[in-house]
Amino acid sequence: MTGTQIVRGACPHDCPDTCALRITVHDGRAIKVQGNPDHPTTHGALCTKVSRYAERTYHAQRVLHPLRRVGRKGEGRLVRVGWDEALDEVAVRLRKIAAREPQAILPYSYAGTMGLLQGESMDRRFFHKLGASLLDRTICSSAGGEALAATYGAKVGMHVEHYAESRLILIWGSNSIGSNLHFWTYAQAAKRDGARLVCIDPRKTETADKCHQHIALLPGTDGALALGVMHELIAHDWLDHDYIERHTSGWPLLRERALAWSPERVAAVCGVTAEEVRQLARDYGNTRPAAIRVNYGMQRVRGGGNAMRLIAILPCLVGAWRHRAGGLLLSSSGSYPVDRQALQRPDLLGGRRPRTINMSTIGDDLLREAGDRLPDGTVFGPKIEALVVYNSNPVAVAPQSAKVVRGFEREDLFTVVLEHFLTDTADHADIVLPATTQLEHLDVHGSYGHTSVLLNEPAIAPLGEARPNTQIFRELAARLGFDEPCFGDSDEVIARMAFGGAVSFDALRERGWMQLPRVEAPFAEGGFPTPNGRCLIDAPGLGVPDFVANYESVQSAPELAQRYPLAMISPPARNFLNSSFVNVESLRDIEGEPVLEIHADDAAVRGLADGQMARAFNARGSSVFRLRVCAQARPGVVNGLGIWWRKFGTDGTNVNELTHQQLTDIGRAPSFYDCLVEVEAA
Numbered sequence: 001m002t003g004t005q006i007v008r009g010a011c012p013h014d015c016p017d018t019c020a021l022r023i024t025v026h027d028g029r030a031i032k033v034q035g036n037p038d039h040p041t042t043h044g045a046l047c048t049k050v051s052r053y054a055e056r057t058y059h060a061q062r063v064l065h066p067l068r069r070v071g072r073k074g075e076g077r078l079v080r081v082g083w084d085e086a087l088d089e090v091a092v093r094l095r096k097i098a099a100r101e102p103q104a105i106l107p108y109s110y111a112g113t114m115g116l117l118q119g120e121s122m123d124r125r126f127f128h129k130l131g132a133s134l135l136d137r138t139i140c141s142s143a144g145g146e147a148l149a150a151t152y153g154a155k156v157g158m159h160v161e162h163y164a165e166s167r168l169i170l171i172w173g174s175n176s177i178g179s180n181l182h183f184w185t186y187a188q189a190a191k192r193d194g195a196r197l198v199c200i201d202p203r204k205t206e207t208a209d210k211c212h213q214h215i216a217l218l219p220g221t222d223g224a225l226a227l228g229v230m231h232e233l234i235a236h237d238w239l240d241h242d243y244i245e246r247h248t249s250g251w252p253l254l255r256e257r258a259l260a261w262s263p264e265r266v267a268a269v270c271g272v273t274a275e276e277v278r279q280l281a282r283d284y285g286n287t288r289p290a291a292i293r294v295n296y297g298m299q300r301v302r303g304g305g306n307a308m309r310l311i312a313i314l315p316c317l318v319g320a321w322r323h324r325a326g327g328l329l330l331s332s333s334g335s336y337p338v339d340r341q342a343l344q345r346p347d348l349l350g351g352r353r354p355r356t357i358n359m360s361t362i363g364d365d366l367l368r369e370a371g372d373r374l375p376d377g378t379v380f381g382p383k384i385e386a387l388v389v390y391n392s393n394p395v396a397v398a399p400q401s402a403k404v405v406r407g408f409e410r411e412d413l414f415t416v417v418l419e420h421f422l423t424d425t426a427d428h429a430d431i432v433l434p435a436t437t438q439l440e441h442l443d444v445h446g447s448y449g450h451t452s453v454l455l456n457e458p459a460i461a462p463l464g465e466a467r468p469n470t471q472i473f474r475e476l477a478a479r480l481g482f483d484e485p486c487f488g489d490s491d492e493v494i495a496r497m498a499f500g501g502a503v504s505f506d507a508l509r510e511r512g513w514m515q516l517p518r519v520e521a522p523f524a525e526g527g528f529p530t531p532n533g534r535c536l537i538d539a540p541g542l543g544v545p546d547f548v549a550n551y552e553s554v555q556s557a558p559e560l561a562q563r564y565p566l567a568m569i570s571p572p573a574r575n576f577l578n579s580s581f582v583n584v585e586s587l588r589d590i591e592g593e594p595v596l597e598i599h600a601d602d603a604a605v606r607g608l609a610d611g612q613m614a615r616a617f618n619a620r621g622s623s624v625f626r627l628r629v630c631a632q633a634r635p636g637v638v639n640g641l642g643i644w645w646r647k648f649g650t651d652g653t654n655v656n657e658l659t660h661q662q663l664t665d666i667g668r669a670p671s672f673y674d675c676l677v678e679v680e681a682a
């Protein structure tokens, strides 16, 4: 194409904002990626990371041709091969394994793109037809997500624009400026209008800095804080009895439990003052409309699911839902009528019921032998012989890296990676297949932070020999002789079926985005999408929520804490999004080096100084960081900012060298922020 065109797109990254993009293309080259000013929540602004999307797309180290490994696993020595050669080899290897035991093949993907086409369509059809092991996609959000759905009936909540009208906003477990920028715009508008903003987070983030109050609780104690707030709401009768009576079920049981959580008890567990608990409850019990924006950071601990349930119950106790600017938002993804049966075609399994492997325990599972007995007493099944990784970088992001790396290093494991770059994971691949970026393919998107549907039109031709994931799996299906008509669906056909009849693809094409029909104050009169229409305080199978202590904390594991006395969380560095963008030089230059934040008191007792190299360690491993002695860290907690690629790390590791594979109470998710370490000079 010659001349200048503007193409409409959608940000593909794992972020609640799902921005509408406006891509300027000149003579077939993308020269600018901007926010679409017409889309209400994007309102023309993108974060720093995605403003550099063109730099990422045209990066000199883009993988532009299929590659085959010639070096050791992990070494990243690969040579160029043709597409036919690469796909033939993958097809032959997978067919051979599948003929014996298809469950020995495991797909591994997450939210490297959130697009419904490139993330969960032809790929799923392919693995369903193959009969491969199923993947439990838990790595980020399933503790909070399942907890919310158990309480409200679905992942639904307030509309983000309405936060601008709130009078009190609790920003709970979220660095909104870094990870939910467009919500922050509304929170700022509310603040300018006189609203009070309270940030609840172990780390003094840039968001905490800009709120009126920061409650720096210990990691994993959010559930106790919510119980303490309930205690005060009961004690002072700041409850909306009518709302509780008509729109919740199970309150009397939780009421009894909450009465045991005096502010003093909460203060001791959370590492805050009793007055902070009292004031939080006073503010929450007496301000209308009061809104909570909770994000996934706080649920990455053993009790993350229970904590999420307790927080989700709070707006019902004070009747916050009566106002459109009151209530809570964790995720809006349950608002979308996505037709996953049509997209993913689970019917292709026929009568087969493959086992499910949890992506968060990939470190252990790659090292298991056939028939190993699992901790829950069940049998593992066949050994994993082939792994197909796409939209994910598990060697960097999965917990307990030492085990993950050992698994990926197995010479008897056949690993295929669809990627843009030679990530830590691609370095371990037998075959790397070049995937297109968001500028080069078609996709459709929902969101988990707003409720519009977005279309992403391809803006430029694929670079080099890159192909969309859909095309790669379509071609593999053909090689394996899968002849169901669905394997012939074009991307446009899939895009048209993604939302069933609920969204007109043609209308989407005209504007680039569409607002789903919505109710302004969704639960003002109850009507939760649960079987009885009430908020389920006493949820079937889960009972009434309670505080669940961390696996690893000074209080719950005192012996361990004698050796490793510091709690560590690993929130994202401002300029990275999980492990995406770490290889974009202009962003990595801003971050500099892997940083560990530590409070001055904790540094002083260890004789550590700001700026020196320090080693954080525990029984699982160690990683070297540049130490930042600062107020961002509270006493007793260190913040290891992530997620660096291991090969860009100071000593070839990253923060996940320290994390473990134990799972959350609800949702089978990893507990990344439930981790004890000690720190010494490197």
Ligand code: SF4
Binding pocket: 011, 012, 013, 015, 016, 017, 018, 019, 046, 047, 048, 049, 050, 051, 181, 182, 577
């Ligand atoms: S990462 Fe989030 S804030 Fe940044 S452009 Fe994408 S959706 Fe918008």
